[in-house]
Amino acid sequence: MTDLIRKPADNDHPIHDLLRERWSPRAFADRPVTDEQLLSLFEAARWSQSCFNDQPWFFILATQAQPDSYAKLLSCLTDSNQTWAKRAPVLMLMIARLTFEADGSPNHHALYDLGQAMQNLTVQATSMELVIRQMAGIHPDHAQTIYQIPDGYRVLAGAALGYQGTIDILSEKHQQREVLPRERKPLSAFVFSDRFGETAPFIAE
């Protein structure tokens, strides 16, 4: 049996293991996620912070245990993503409400707050040894239609969720991508102080 690939962050400064170990594999094991696990994942999202506590996050999910529901959600992914995501036991769509519930005015923090909630869910997943790979490659208009999502909501991204699998189940192209090193720009490129573009003084060059 092939070993599972680990790709901990190549971090320059100490970070918590739940953040260090997270990455976005395409290979999922043939092992279901339990209802109790799903409840904990969405409960983690639930307790995220948001502008005016509006909680503008919404999720649609499908599990392999419900084949019709699963096929419906799979149809919202691009063909390229379907090739690997179709093995994940859980598929999801992340949706933001673009106006405040209280008064219907535009919520300019809705997408940001959806992202925060999704990261809470992701940290919870990591703590339960589950992995998530998110996808921008979805068909949002198709999703909006088949799930009857009202105007004023935006389907932002999709996600595949489950236990990590071995890469031998992937296409050759995806196997190659799966082992590429993880890369990030340095702190000096995005942490500034007195002027945008001027690295904060506590960051050694």
Next chain:
Amino acid sequence: MTDLIRKPADNDHPIHDLLRERWSPRAFADRPVTDEQLLSLFEAARWSQSCFNDQPWFFILATQAQPDSYAKLLSCLTDSNQTWAKRAPVLMLMIARLTFEADGSPNHHALYDLGQAMQNLTVQATSMELVIRQMAGIHPDHAQTIYQIPDGYRVLAGAALGYQGTIDILSEKHQQREVLPRERKPLSAFVFSDRFGETAPFIAE
């Protein structure tokens, strides 16, 4: 001495302590955050995931150790937020690049990805016993000007960061708000399955 207020999530299903204990206090202790801590916080943001790994997140920060820098950042907050945030040892602005670095095309996931990175930073903060309160109440145009932030970047929110303090330093109005219970809508209101608005079957009503 007054005790520190704890407000763990009133969660219905188990979630990780780092997510359960996080909340957004306004009262900060007179205790600095070290450079090593700051490095770990931004390192945590750095290893977040993003669409095409574009990493569209940028931060401007100021600490009380640099009074001029601190006053500059404080001026970007609304008066109401300044009244409590002025005691936090660290103030920050969160900024998204709205176009992809690779080709300049619009990045519709920039705000979402900024939110994900900020939540990574927040989890790291919680793990170091630091607290964060974010603010939508900022003057983004003023910040854009004084920090010379180019077009194509959006100043989305501010944050105060530090060790929690006792609420006796807050105004009476803010003391009252600080002890209000934390409330969230139920999972049934935002986790759907076959149709938007139809609660997923694994969630008991």
